Amino acid sequence: MPNEHEYGYFTEADSAEVVVARNKNAESERLKQVMEVITRKLHEAVKEIEPTQDEWLRAIFFLTETGQICNEWRQEYILLSDVLGVSMLVDAINNRKPSGASESTVLGPFHVAGAPELPMGADICLDRKGEPMFVHGRILDTEGRPIANAKIDVWQANDEGFYDVQQKGIQPDFNLRGVFRTGADGRYWFRGVKPKYYPIPDDGPVGKLLGALGRHPNRPAHLHYIISAEGYDTLTTHIFDPDDPYIDSDAVFGVKKSLLAEFRPVDDAQAAAAVGLAAPYYDVGFDFVLSRAKQRDAAAA
Amino acid sequence: MPNEHEYGYFTEADSAEVVVARNKNAESERLKQVMEVITRKLHEAVKEIEPTQDEWLRAIFFLTETGQICNEWRQEYILLSDVLGVSMLVDAINNRKPSGASESTVLGPFHVAGAPELPMGADICLDRKGEPMFVHGRILDTEGRPIANAKIDVWQANDEGFYDVQQKGIQPDFNLRGVFRTGADGRYWFRGVKPKYYPIPDDGPVGKLLGALGRHPNRPAHLHYIISAEGYDTLTTHIFDPDDPYIDSDAVFGVKKSLLAEFRPVDDAQAAAAVGLAAPYYDVGFDFVLSRAKQRDAAAA
Numbered sequence: 001m002p003n004e005h006e007y008g009y010f011t012e013a014d015s016a017e018v019v020v021a022r023n024k025n026a027e028s029e030r031l032k033q034v035m036e037v038i039t040r041k042l043h044e045a046v047k048e049i050e051p052t053q054d055e056w057l058r059a060i061f062f063l064t065e066t067g068q069i070c071n072e073w074r075q076e077y078i079l080l081s082d083v084l085g086v087s088m089l090v091d092a093i094n095n096r097k098p099s100g101a102s103e104s105t106v107l108g109p110f111h112v113a114g115a116p117e118l119p120m121g122a123d124i125c126l127d128r129k130g131e132p133m134f135v136h137g138r139i140l141d142t143e144g145r146p147i148a149n150a151k152i153d154v155w156q157a158n159d160e161g162f163y164d165v166q167q168k169g170i171q172p173d174f175n176l177r178g179v180f181r182t183g184a185d186g187r188y189w190f191r192g193v194k195p196k197y198y199p200i201p202d203d204g205p206v207g208k209l210l211g212a213l214g215r216h217p218n219r220p221a222h223l224h225y226i227i228s229a230e231g232y233d234t235l236t237t238h239i240f241d242p243d244d245p246y247i248d249s250d251a252v253f254g255v256k257k258s259l260l261a262e263f264r265p266v267d268d269a270q271a272a273a274a275v276g277l278a279a280p281y282y283d284v285g286f287d288f289v290l291s292r293a294k295q296r297d298a299a300a301a
Numbered sequence: 302m303p304n305e306h307e308y309g310y311f312t313e314a315d316s317a318e319v320v321v322a323r324n325k326n327a328e329s330e331r332l333k334q335v336m337e338v339i340t341r342k343l344h345e346a347v348k349e350i351e352p353t354q355d356e357w358l359r360a361i362f363f364l365t366e367t368g369q370i371c372n373e374w375r376q377e378y379i380l381l382s383d384v385l386g387v388s389m390l391v392d393a394i395n396n397r398k399p400s401g402a403s404e405s406t407v408l409g410p411f412h413v414a415g416a417p418e419l420p421m422g423a424d425i426c427l428d429r430k431g432e433p434m435f436v437h438g439r440i441l442d443t444e445g446r447p448i449a450n451a452k453i454d455v456w457q458a459n460d461e462g463f464y465d466v467q468q469k470g471i472q473p474d475f476n477l478r479g480v481f482r483t484g485a486d487g488r489y490w491f492r493g494v495k496p497k498y499y500p501i502p503d504d505g506p507v508g509k510l511l512g513a514l515g516r517h518p519n520r521p522a523h524l525h526y527i528i529s530a531e532g533y534d535t536l537t538t539h540i541f542d543p544d545d546p547y548i549d550s551d552a553v554f555g556v557k558k559s560l561l562a563e564f565r566p567v568d569d570a571q572a573a574a575a576v577g578l579a580a581p582y583y584d585v586g587f588d589f590v591l592s593r594a595k596q597r598d599a600a601a602a
């Protein structure tokens with residue numbers, strides 16, 4: 001005997017099944033699957049929360065305002081995804097690495113394509129502002145062998161927590177950005193300034209939500225890297241300052257334990273001179289391990 | 302020994318716990334609870350779907366566009382809630398009735414406050430367009446006793462599926478709307494026209510989604526009611542035409558089995574004259590049962 005939901009009639013108990021059954025003619029199996037999961041989890045959430053009509057309407061308004069504040073340079077829905085940990089989860093799912101390879105984290109909105117390729121050792125700080133920093137390490141494969149001709153695209157905020165693109169006319173173009181290529185030893189090194197933590201935009205609906213949740217909008221100080229080499233999976237990641245006041249509370253959950261670097265203060269004029277800086281400076285050493293393209297396929301299988 | 306997520310460091314396995322732990326200082330326990338459920342269900346969904354970065358970005362754009370099409374007369378997020386069955390679920394959760402009471406359904410966007418109070422039997426069709434319909438029934442309590450002085454606020458689309466407010470200047474103001482009050486016998490009756498199915502707005506992101514899901518945007522023909530009486534729970538509901546082509550596939554899942562009426566064709570000049578109409582006409586009889594305010598509290602307890 002057919003029951004109510006086979007006719008498409010709504011019941012509270014079968015609410016998700018009634019909706020999902022309606023999508024049987026979806027244009028693709030993938031869309032059908034995605035909407036089945038979204039519908040089921042959404043109905044589970046509503047049944048667990050039991051929102052009042054007023055709470056439901058406040059959620060409708062929140063979602064509406066989150067869309068309406070978006071424009072060509074502001075993407076509030078990505079921010080929402082970020083502060084709910086969804087961006088990091090999607091990154092993790094799409095970048096599972098074999099054991100021993102460096103972990104990824106989110107790209108963030110401040111990458112600029114076409115940063116200048118610089119000679120190894122160059123100073124990416126173009127305005128001599130902030131505390132000098134020497135960054136170095138190796139690009140290795142999972143057997144610990146150096147990777148030659150790896151491309152290292154690095155970018156960072158300045159000592160006040162701003163990227164060049166946020167301060168056009170104040171910072172020089174391409175300040176604190178550079179592209180480097182490893183030689184046969186797989187080593188990289190360059191000079192910059194110690195970055196500072198910075199807030200994500202918090203003057204919109206997502207910032208209000210963070211405030212209501214008793215959360216701050218800050219990301220702990222970090223350096224961004226995209227490291228690529230032929231035959232290896234491209235690695236998009238950051239390294240973090242473990243002494244940053246927000247290291248345990250990154251607003252977007254980008255910190256992974258394996259990505260904590262050490263920003264070691266060095267007050268030794270001879271050491272400073274050897275790396276082309278004045279003392280005191282910060283020494284940051286960090287090796288990255290790339291997975292082979294085929295290793296990743298094997299891990300996914 | 303503290304583990305990574307106590308420090309707030311992200312791991313794929315503990316992703317939801319890491320995020321939820323961050324909300325411990327939320328401004329209210331209710332907000333903390335709501336965000337805990339939303340975060341957990343959202344992460345469960347992402348883990349089950351395993352979206353690609355591109356799929357994630359398409360979802361971001363969909364949510365953004367759904368907000369951006371909203372304006373003072375268009376609320377696309379309510380439409381999204383409607384077509385995912387969420388509006389009906391929230392309605393059901395907030396309007397659980399004791400056994401024997403009439404079921405609710407969603408209010409919809411076309412109710413107008415301040416419709417004229419009319420003498421029982423009035424014709425709410427002001428432009429003589431469409432197939433005449435006689436609607437009648439009783440307002441009862443759960444013991445089957447008539448409720449006197451019940452207020453019946455009724456509104457409907459016309460024979461082309463449009464409400465007056467959608468056709469200002471074409472339909473007269475307050476066409477197919479009226480407010481009636483029962484006498485001691487609890488009976489109501491009025492004249493109108495047989496309503497037609499109509500589409501929800503489908504020229505936006507939600508309409509595109511419906512199309513991709515192989516779904517039409519139509520709502521089967523119905524009459525809207527808000528019925529209120531002192532000492533009883535206000536009932537917001539529809540009654541539906543079971544012969545409508547979309548009765549089993551209401552785009553917003555508003556149909557409940559108990560809300561199927563009968564639109565009985567009558568081709569009898571004498572019967573028609575008795576109700577002030579010309580034959581043929583449709584006869585629609587439907588009784589509503591209101592729950593006492595305290596009965597509802599008992600059901601909820």
Ligand SMILES: [Cu+2]
Pocket residue numbers: 437584585586
């Ligand atoms: Cu009848």
Ligand SMILES: [Fe+3]
Pocket residue numbers: 108110157222224
């Ligand atoms: Fe950054």
Ligand SMILES: [Fe+3]
Pocket residue numbers: 409411458523525
């Ligand atoms: Fe309607």
